[in-house]
Amino acid sequence: MKRVLLTLTVLLAVTLMEAQVTPIVLGDSHAMLKMMQGKKFVLLPVQEAEDIASIAVLDNSNNMVQRLNVKLAIDRVDYYVPYELKGAALLDIEFHGDRRQKGAVGEFVCWKEIEFSDTFDTTNRERFRPVYHHTPLYGWMNDPNGMFFKDGTWHLYYQWNPYGSQWENMHWGHSTSRDLIHWETHPIALEPDWLGSIFSGSCVTNGDEVVAFYTSAGMHQTQSMAVSKDGGRTFEKYSGNPVLTTSDVPDFRDPRPFWNEDIKAWNLILAAGQEMRIYSSKDLKEWKYESSFGKGYGNHSGVWECPDLFKINNKWVLICNINPGGPFGGSATQYFVGQFDGHKFTCESMPKVTKWMDYGKDHYATVSFYNAPENRRVVMAWMSNWQYANHVPTKQYRSGNSIPRDLGLFTCGEETYVSVVPSKEMLTLRGAKVKKPTEACEIIIDTKSMTEIVLSNSKGEQVTMVYDAQKQTFSMDRTKSGKLSFSEAFPCVTTAPTYGTIKQLRLFIDRCSIEAFDAEGKMSMTNLVFPSEPYTNIKIKGGKATIYEIKY
Missing domain, CATH: 2.115.10.20 (Glycosyl hydrolase domain; family 43)
Structure with a gap:
């Protein structure tokens, strides 16, 4: 039993040594890091609130093969990004910003969190990632x-x-x-x-x-x-x-x-x-x-x-x-x-x-x-x-x-x-008719001379759209749409001319966005929204809605 415990202790110690890399600290804002050979990626921990670290990537002959700027983590990790090694042997890193506020370079959390791996997990972790819009994997x-x-x-x-x-x-x-x-x-x-x-x-x-x-x-x-x-x-x-x-x-x-x-x-x-x-x-x-x-x-x-x-x-x-x-x-x-x-x-x-x-x-x-x-x-x-x-x-x-x-x-x-x-390809996404909006759906609105559409959720968050035939305008109000605090410029009401009457509106909802179109093409309006939960309620004054689920 003692031999087994001793073996486990040694293995754990080796694992911890491999998990925490040791930088070569050269100054208050300068460090180098040798790359582990035999792995495909080095996974770099990012902290978005930090200043950029300038990284020169060197090969085995000390030739610089690439420069990149990464916000390496100082005291917490927001997420990781992969760098494919492809012969890289050394990272020459210069940190920017006031080191008196950040502490000693050798104590930065990035050294404890940097990983070497043959894979990088791109499984979606974002609830606001669209269902049917193109996005980058990361x-x-x-x-x-x-x-x-x-x-x-x-x-x-x-x-x-x-x-x-x-x-x-x-x-x-x-x-x-x-x-x-x-x-x-x-x-x-x-x-x-x-x-x-x-x-x-x-x-x-x-x-x-x-x-x-x-x-x-x-x-x-x-x-x-x-x-x-x-x-x-x-x-x-x-x-x-x-x-x-x-x-x-x-x-x-x-x-x-x-x-x-x-x-x-x-x-x-x-x-x-x-x-x-x-x-x-x-x-x-x-x-x-x-x-x-x-x-x-x-x-x-x-x-x-x-x-x-x-x-x-x-x-x-x-x-x-x-x-x-x-x-x-x-x-x-x-x-x-x-x-x-x-x-x-x-x-x-x-x-x-x-x-x-x-x-x-x-x-x-x-x-x-x-x-x-x-x-x-x-x-x-x-x-x-x-x-x-x-x-x-x-x-x-x-x-x-x-x-x-x-x-x-x-x-x-x-x-x-x-x-x-x-584009006509969007019609292929139309699924069955449903009674309530979902996080990813298309809504067809047959309008009258004055039509008001309110999308909302149980948290009281809502988006209000108004078509006014007399003024020939369409507006969208996202000032109560959900998360707003990340920017003072985000809460707003946008208004478009309709260049005549609108008989039918097409709304495309997809988790974090609403795209509104006059079915004849005379008006389009695209706005992001970040509701804490999907808008599953719709109220219409002066119009009729048909809701289609999205087949993706």
């Missing part, structure tokens, strides 16, 4: 990038931080879908290099190749290119990068190339401060500046970002995402309608006219899929707002995408507007 996500359709598959890349659930370390994450609803996660598509982090951009299909254009965000922002020969799964960066540079504006980013059949050449549009610049090319490598658009047009309260330019019927639509400057604060998507001859975009509206694609608080970085089938123009947006995106009440991941939407055009008075309807 980490931070913002702008959708590089979306295209090829060989029956929809490809969605996205701004991703694999090393924390707040903005940092920008990579391109990658997901694919056969139906725009169910998404499969793939390995990282593009990693930062010595030109900088990988900011937003787009993909085009060129024969058998997929060509990605993205912003290299280093000391300055430049445009780079990468080519995939396996359908967009892996990319090789172009040896001639960067392919586009400038010296006159610091914000020079988000390239969007496309084949223009009208001129039998490639065009590219990108954001430069508070204007969009347009280029042309015969080979995707050499680009000629053609013109700029934006001075005096639309909203200029913030930086212009994430452009798109495409034809619908006989008119062209220029999408311009802006932050800040949205109709209810923070980030939002504006657009312009006009003509484009391959060289210059001409807006058909007066300069002072501003048109918003969505009148909620949580619809940004809207861009379309390249080469969508049936000549469709399918878009997705980042479903959050820069005012509070880093602080919404989730930890394992932050942010999802909107449901896919199809764009068209309609007229009201003398103006042409973009119509927005849920």
